[in-house]
Amino acid sequence: MNISLLGSHVVTSRREMLKRLGFASCIGLVGRPREMQAAERRLDVPFDRLVQSFGYDNEGPGLAVLVHQSGQPEYMRCVGLATIKDRQPVTTATMFELASVTKSITATAILMLQDRQQLKVTDDVRKYIPELPEYDKKNPIQIRHLAQHTSGLASYMDIPDVPSKHPDYTLNSDYVGEFARQNVPLDFPTGQKYAYNNTNYLLLAEIIARVTGTTYGQHLRDAIFDPAGMKTAFVSEGPGSVPVVAGRVDAIGYGQEEGEWKPLWGVPPARQEKLLTCGDGAVWCSLEDMLAWDRALRAKKLMKPDTAKLAVIPSRTRDGRTNPYGYGWELYYNNPKQLNGFGHGGGWGGFGTYYYHDILTGITTVMLGNGRPIDMNKFWYALMDLVNKHGLS
Secondary structure (H helix, E strand, C coil), X not given: CCCCCCCCCCCCCHHHHHHHCCCCCCCCCCCCCHHHHHHHHHHHHHHHHXXXXXXXXXXXXXXXXXXXXXXXXXXXXXXXXXXXXXXXXXXXXXXXXXXXXXXXXXHHHHHXXXXXXXXXXXXXXXHCXXXXXXXXXCCCCEHHHHHXXXXXXXXXXXXXCCCCCECCEECHHHHHCHHHHCCCCXXXXXXXXXXXXXXXXXXXXXXXXXXXXCCHHHHHHHHHHHHHCCCCCEECCCCCCCCCCXXXXXXXXXXXXXXXXXXXXXXXXXXXXXXXXXXXXXXXXXXXXXXXXXXXXXXXXXXCHHHHHHHCCCEEXXXXXXXXXXXXXXXXXXXXXXXXXXXXXXXXXXXXXXXXXXXXXXXXXXXXXXXXXXXXXXXXXXXXXXXXXXXXX
């Protein structure tokens, strides 16, 4: 849910990132709307051969793939199983835990609040979360430090013996006060360097909730999901937060143990997880939701144009480095002055997720998987070769 498979730093090229990102795929096809049939006739067979070439069958976890280019019909293809026990196939409507791809949505919500003058990214975090320690009065942790992973805060998952207010689960609020109660030191002075850390986005979610007077998940519904047309997206942030929708299929994240697929992560009623923190993860989306998210970003429906530009400006730290991470976006460059694309990857509990927008070609790629690791570097480049050869229109 919350820990990205990318680890604790951001890579500088899409190729390096994809080498380190793994998730699942297997065979099992779904129908597509009539207007997409032409693209499917060209791409379906080579796409299926591509998946087969990676050694998958129809007995394991699945993969949902979107390729979208402005002015062209989007291509969506789904393979494999969302739930193995009852053999529910992955479809374009299957819900996946986005893992750290959630961070892009969290940061967008923060920037939207700045647009509405409800906060400033230069605000001291303790203005909203006063129970955090005052580590350095002259150099306070600002919201921008959280969004760009330059706060220096320790990982909340490394804090031992965190008491929970609820016997069956832990929430963001259980962790916030522990930094002061346990006197948790900074890993480095705020702003000195970049270090990817889930604590930053847990705290951003807490700020969103406190500023808006609602839950993180409800605010995302009101401010992002509904305006963007993400009809089925939701946040798993505590008991009762997962909407009950007849017929919806929520994928289960799987891992292999002694040759068998074992369920690792999910939502009720299939599973009752204990760690229900959010902001760094916990958004669930379908491929259709991700298409709506991509369209909203392209159309600049959510933020002012200048704010959207701010989101993809790299951070600069006191160690003299320019870091390829903006506000919730990993940044990819052809050279130091040319931004080639932006995106995010993530993984948690068997789920592996990936969003990437290539600025030069205008192509967005989304991949949502729920189990078996594959070499995504080879897979992504092979997929782009197919798109270049067969087209989308």
